[in-house]
Amino acid sequence: MSELKRILQQITALSDVPDAAVLKRLIDELRASEKETELANENIQSLIDILRQHPEYGDGLSSFVLRLIIQYRQISLYTDTGIMSDQGFFISLRRLVGHRFLPLLPQEDSVVELVGYLFNKRSDERWLANIEKEKWDELVALLKVEEKHLDLVATAKNSILNAIIILSYRISGIGLHPDLMESYPQILNYSASFVAQNQEAVLFVNQYRQAHELDTLTDITPENAVDSAPLLVMIEQCEDIVATVRKRIYKTGISIRLTNMMLRLDQSLQRIRILTELVTENAQKRDNAIIELIQTLITTANRRYSIIYLIDNNTKLLSRKVTENASRVGEHYISTDKAGYRKMFKKASIGGFVIAFMATTKVVTYELALAPIGRAFLNSMIYGLGFVFIHVIRGTVATKQPAMTAAAIASTISESSGKKSHQLTKLSELVVDILRTQFIAIMGNVMMAIPVALLISFAWLQYTGTPMIGSEQASHLLHDIDPFHSLALPHAAIAGVYLFLSGLIAGYYDNLAVYNHVGARIQRHRLLKAILPPSWLKRLGDFVEANLGAIMGNFLFGVFLGSTATIGFIFGLPIDIRHIAFASANLAHGLFNISADQMSWNIILLSLLGVALIGMVNLTVSFSLALFVALRSKEVQFFEWGRLTKLVFGHIISHPSDFFWPRDKPMKYARIDSQGHMIFDDTSAQKGGKPLPSNYVVRRLSDVRILPESKQASAQNGQTSTDIYYDNQPEKDATQPPNVSDKIVELDDGLVDAELNSMPYTDDIQYDKETKTLNTFDHDTSDVSGNEQNPSVPDSKTTGDVKTPLPKPPKPPKLPS
Template identity: 65%
Template sequence: MAELKDILHKINALCDSPEPYVLKRLIDTLRVSEAEYKKNNDLANEKIQALNTLLKKHPEYANGLAIFVLTLLNQYHRMSLYTDTGIFSDHTFSSSLMRLVGHRFVPLLPEDDSIVELVAYLFDGKDDERWLACIDKGLWDEMVDLIMVDDAHFDLVATVKNNILNALVILSYRVSGIGLHPDLMKAYPQMLDYSAAFVAQNQEAVLFANEYREAHQLDDYLDVTPRRDIDPAPLLVMLDQCDNIVNTVRKRIYKTGISIRLTNMLLRLEQSLKRMHILSELLTNDDKKRDKAIIELTQAIIVSVKRRYSIGYLIDNNTKLLSRKITENSGRVGEHYISTDKSGYKKMFKMAAIGGFVIAFMATIKILSYDLDLAPMSRAFVNSMIYGLGFVFIHIIHGTVATKQPAMTAAAIASTISDSSGKKSHQLAKLSELMVDIIRTQFVAIMGNVLIAMPLALIISIVWLQVKGTPMIGIEQAEHLLHDLDPFHSLALFHAAIAGVFLFLSGLIAGYYDNLALFNNIGERIARHKLLLRFVSESWLQRFGTFVENNLGAIMGNFLFGVFLGSTATVGFIFGMPLDIRHIAFASANFSHGIFNMAADDFGLGVVLISLLGVALIGTLNLLVSFSLAIIVALRSKGVEVIEWKTISKLMYTHLFTQPRDFFLPRPEPMKYAKIDSQGYMIYEEANKTQKHKLFPKHFAVRRLSSVRVVPEGVAIDTSHTDEMNEKKELQDKLTTDQPTTPTEKKIVKLDVQEFELVNPELLETGIVHSDTGASSSNDKTKNAKTPLPKPKNPPKLPE
C-alpha cells in the first residue's frame, strides 16, 4: 500500500509533464506473475482493490492519474490504435509470415511516435494476458469510475474525443469500402441493391461526428455539456443493419460458396463494425456502456500489442480463419452423416450396407493385384485407382464408407456454437447431444460396412475355391493379412490413426471442392459450354452441369481419399518409414480372407479373437482420430476455450454412464437442432415463419442508394426538423390513402427461387425519412467541418 501511494503521489506531481517510466512502475507493482498467481489466486484482485481504495481515499490521486495518462497519450500518434490494433490485417498469410520471420533476424524498426510502442513498453510481462484476464470485472468498473478528469483539464478530454471521432469516420469509410466490394456484392447482390446500409452508416458517422464535435465545442478544446445530447442511435441502427447483412451473407455461403479472401473480408468487416460500436459507446453519456467500452478496448489493444510479433499467433489466427472457411460451407456431398431418429438410422445402415458390399470386392481386387509384378510407383497407382474409383462408385450408387467425417459434420458441430444460440452452457449441452448423435451414426455406418463386407468376403473366398479348385491366396499371404490386424505385434493401431487423418482430410477436400464449384458457378459454366453443346443436347448438358456442381466435392473427396490410402505404403517404402493404412471396412474383409485361407494347423480361437479385437480397435482409432480433428476444426472456428472442452467431456462421460444406449441405438425421442433436420441435412433458413414473404426484417430501412437519413423511433429529434416531420406525416397519409387504388406501386424482387413484395409504407416503420433538403443541409455541415487538430509534439523517448 505504501509503495502504491508513493507512486501515485509521484504521478500526481508529474501529471503535466508525464514520463512513461513512472506509469510503468505502477503497472509493475500491480502485475501478478504466473508463480504468484498459483500461490494466491486472488492476489491480482487484491492489488487492484488496494489501488481502488487509495483512489477513493485520495481523489486528487485519481484526478492526477487521469491527467497523467491523457497527457501522455496525447503526445503519441493514436489513430492507428483505434482503427488498426486488434483488427485483422488485409495482408496475405505468406507476406505476414515472411515479415515476422525477417523480424527474427533483423528486427523491425519501432515507430517511436506510435502509442503501440508505448503500450508494448508498459506491458512487457510475458503473463500480462493471463493477469489481465483474471481481474474481476467489478474491480475494473470501479477503477474506471474513479479515474475522472477535473474541469480545468477538459482540453485533454476534447483532444481524445476528437481522435475518437476521427477514428470513427475512418472506420466508417473502410466499412463502406468493404461492404460495397465486388466480391461481397456478388455474394448477395439483391440485398445490396435495395439496402444502402453501408453507405448510410457512413453518412450517419460523418453527421454524428460533426454534430457531436460542434455541440461539445471540441474544436475549441472544450468539452461542454450541450443542451441537447447528440444521440448515436441512428448510426447504431445502420451498424446493426450492416451486421445483419454480414450474417445473411454467411447464411448464403452454402449456395454461393466462399473464398479465403471473402472470409478475411467478412472477418475484418465484423471487427470494424464492432470497433465502431465501441468507439461510439466511448462518447455516450451512459456510464455503464462507456466504462465497458473502455475496458474492452483496453484489453483488446494490450492483447493485440503483445502478439504483434508472434509467429504462433499469426498461424493460430489464420488456421482459425481457415477453420471458419471450412465450417461455413456445409460441403453438400449428398450423404447423411447425422441421423437423429429411427428412419435416419435405418437409412444410414442401408447406405453403409451398399458401401460394405462394394468394399468386399474392392478388398478382393486389391489382394489379387499383388500377383502383378509392379514397380513401387506403379503399385501406388494401381492401389490408388482401386480405392479412389471404388469410393467414387460407392458415392454414385448412394452408398457410404464408415467413419467418414466431412466438412458437413464440422459445420453441424459449429452451428451449435454461435452468438445467437443462447447461453454458452446451453450451447455446450446441445453440442454434447449432437456429438452423441454423430457417434451413433458412425457406429451404425461401421456396422453396415462390417456386417456386409465380412461375410461377403468369406463367400467370395469359398466360391473362388469351389470354382478354381485352389485357394484365392496362399497361406503365407493369409498369415500376413491376419498379422496386419494384430494390435499387439504390428503397427495396426498406428496405421489406423493415419487412416483417420486421411478420413478427416477427405472431408475437408470435399468441402473445398464443393465450395469451389459453388463459388465459380461450375454447373452453369458447364451447361453453357459451347464446344460440348455441339455434341450433346442442351438439356443433357444442363443435367450434367447440375450433377457436377452437386457432387464435385464428394467425388474429389472420395477419389483423393483413395489416393491417400493407396499411396501411403509406397511413400513409406521410398523414405524407409513404416507407413501404411488400416481401415475397418477393409480390415473386416481381409479378416475373412485371411481366416478362410490360413493353414488349418494354425487356426484357433485365439487367432480369431485377436484379429476381431484388432478390427474393432482399428475402427475405434479411425473414428476417434477423424472425429476429434473435425471437432477441433469446428470449435476452433468458434473460439471455444480449453475450459469449455472440459465441460463438453464431462457432459459426454455423464451421458455415457447414465444413458449408454444412446451411443448405439436411436433415442426414443430424437433431439431437435436449430440447423439440422431429422435426417441430418443442414438447414439454412433465411426467413422465419412470421416473415415468410418479406425480403428484409421489419427493422430494416429498405431503400436504394441515395442521400437519406433514417432515425429510429424514440430518438430525440431537434425541433428545427418540425417542417420535415410534417412532410413525413403528409407523405404517410398520402401513401395510406392511395395504397388501395395504386397497386402498380408494389415492387416485386426475385431472391433465389422466391419472389418478395416491397411495400413503401414499410420504409416509414423504421424511422423518419428526411427529404432531400434535409440531406443537403447535413451535407453542408460536412463541408463546413473545421480543420483537424494540429499534430502533437514529439513524444518522450522510451527508456532502453
C-alpha cells in the same frame, strides 16, 4: 506505506509531465503469473482499495494516462488494432521472418509500441484475462477525470470521433465492394444501408462535437445528450445484411479474399459500435467499451511480431471458409431420429458390400510384380475409384467426416446462438448424435463386409479348388490388425487424419464448384455441346456441380490410403493405414484362409479386438480434428474443451444407450434436420423470420444532397463549407446565403488553432504549379497564407499551392530500450 501507494503518489505528482517508466513500475507491481489467478485479483483489489481511499489518485492516474497517450497516434489504435489486415499471408510472413534477421524499426509514435513497452511479458495477456470482470468494472469506475483536465478528455474524444468517421468510410467501401456484390447481387437493393450508416456517422460526430464543444478543447455536458440511436440502427442493418450474405454462401461459394473482407467488415462494424459506446453518456456501456479496447490493445501489442499468431489467424480464416460453406448434397453423417438411423445403416451396408470386393481386389493384386510407384498407383485407383463408386450408388464409408459435419458443429455455436454455456450444451448433444450415427455406419460396413468377404473366399475355393491367398499371407493380414504386436493403432490414426482431410477437400471443391459456376460452364463447353444432347449436358453439369466435393473428397481419400505405404517404403518410414471397413474384410479373408494348426480362439478374439480398436481410433482422430476446426472457426477458447468433455462423459454415464440407439425424443437443431442435412435459411437473422424489406433503409437519404460549389464558396465567409446540405431547412431570406454552420462536418485532427496558425518549419517543401518544381517555403517573403506579399498572384513561385502548411506533429518521448 505500500509500494502501490508510493507509485500512485509519484504518478499523481507527475500527471502534467508523464513518464512511461513510472506507469511501467505500477504494472510490474500488479503483475502476477498466469497460474496465480488469486494473486492477480488480490493485486487489482489492493489498487481499487487505495483509489477508493484516495480519489485524488484516481484523477492523477487517469490524467497521467490520458496525457501520455495523446502524445502518440491514437486513431490507428481505434481503427486498426484488433481488426484483420487486408495484407496477404505470404507478404506478412515474409515481413515477420525478415524481422528475425534484421529487426523492423518500431513505430515510435504508435500507442501499440507504448503498450508493448508497458506490457512486455508474454504472460501479460493471460494473467490479465484471469482478473474478474467485476473488478475491471470497479477499477474503471474509479478512474474519474476532474474538470480541470477535461481538455485531455476532449482531445481523446476528438480522436475517437475521427476514428468513427474513418471506420464508417471503410465499412461503406467493403459493403459496396464488387466482390461482395457479385456474391450476392441483391445487395444492390440494400446498398443504401452502407451509404446511410456513413451519413449517420458524420451527423453524429458533427452534432456530438458541437454539443460537447470539443473544438474548444472542453467537454461540457449538454442539456440534451446526442442521440446515437440512428447510427446504431444503421450499423444493425449493415450487420443484418452481412448475416444474410453469410447464409447464402452455400449458394454462392466464397473465396479467401471474400472471407477476409467479410471478417473485416464484421470487426469494423463491431468496433464502430464500441467507439460509439465509448463516448456515450451510459457509464456502464462506456466502461465496458474501455475494458474491451484495453484487452484488445494488449493482445495486439504482445503478438504484433509473432509468426505463430499470424499462422494462427490465417488458419482460423481458412477454418471459417471451410465451415461456412457446407456440402449442399452428398453424404450426411448426423441422424437424430430412428428413420435417419435406419437410412444410415442402409447406406453403410451398401458401402460395406462394395468394400468387400475392393479389399479382395487389393489382396489379389499382391501377387503382381510391380514397382513401388506402380503399386501405389494401383492401390490408389482401387481405393479412390471404389469410394467414388460407393458415393455414386448412394452408399457410405464408415467414420468419414465430410465438411458437412464441421459445418453442422459450427452452426450450433454461431455468434448469434446465445451464451457459450448454452452453445456447449447444444454442442455436447450434437456430439452424442454424431457418435451414434458413426456407430451405426461402422456396424453397417462391418456387418456387410465380413460375410461378403467370407463368401468371396469360399466361392474362390469352390470354383478354383485352391485358396484365394496362401496361409502365410493370411497370417500376415491378421498380424496387420493385431493391436498389440503391430503398428495397427498408429496406422489407424494416420487413416483418421486422411478421413478428416477428405472432409476439408470435399468442402473446398463444393465451394469451388459453386463459386466458379462449374455446372453452367460445363454446359457451355464446345466439345461436350457437340457430342451430348442439351438435356444430358444439363444433367451432367448439375451433377458435377452438386457432387464435385464428394467425388474429389472420396477420390483423394483413396489416393492417400493407397500411396501411404509406398511413401513409407521409399523413405524408410514405418507408416501405413488401417481403416475399420477394410480391416474387417481382411479379417474375414485371413480367418478363412489361415491354416488349421495356426487357428486359435486367441487369434480370433485378438483380431476382433483389433478391428474394434482400429474403428475407435479412426473415429476419434477424424472427429476430433473436425471438431477442432469447427470450434476454431468460431473462436471457442481452448479451456472450454474441458467443459465439453465433461458434458459428453456425463451423458455417457447418465444415458449410455443414446450412443448406440436413437433417443425416444430426438433432439432438434436450428440448422440440422433429422438426416443431417443443413437447413439454409436466408432470412433467419431478421426479426420474426421476415425477409429484408425492399425499402430497408432510407434514413435521411431523401433530404440530403451534396452542397454545390457555388454555395460552398459563400458559406462561412469563404471558409471550407459544409459537406451536407439539407433541402428541408427552415426558410430564410433569399438574399442571404444559407446558414449551414450548424451542419458543418469538421473532422478535427486534434491540433489546436494555435498550432495551425503557428510559423511552419523553414524546411517545409512546397510544390509550384507553374514551374512544376519543388521549392522551399520562404518565410521572409510571405506569411503563413502565402498571399500577403502579392495577393494578385495566387500561384506565385514562393508560395506554391498551400494556404496553411501544417506543422510537423511533436514526437512522443522515446521509450527506454
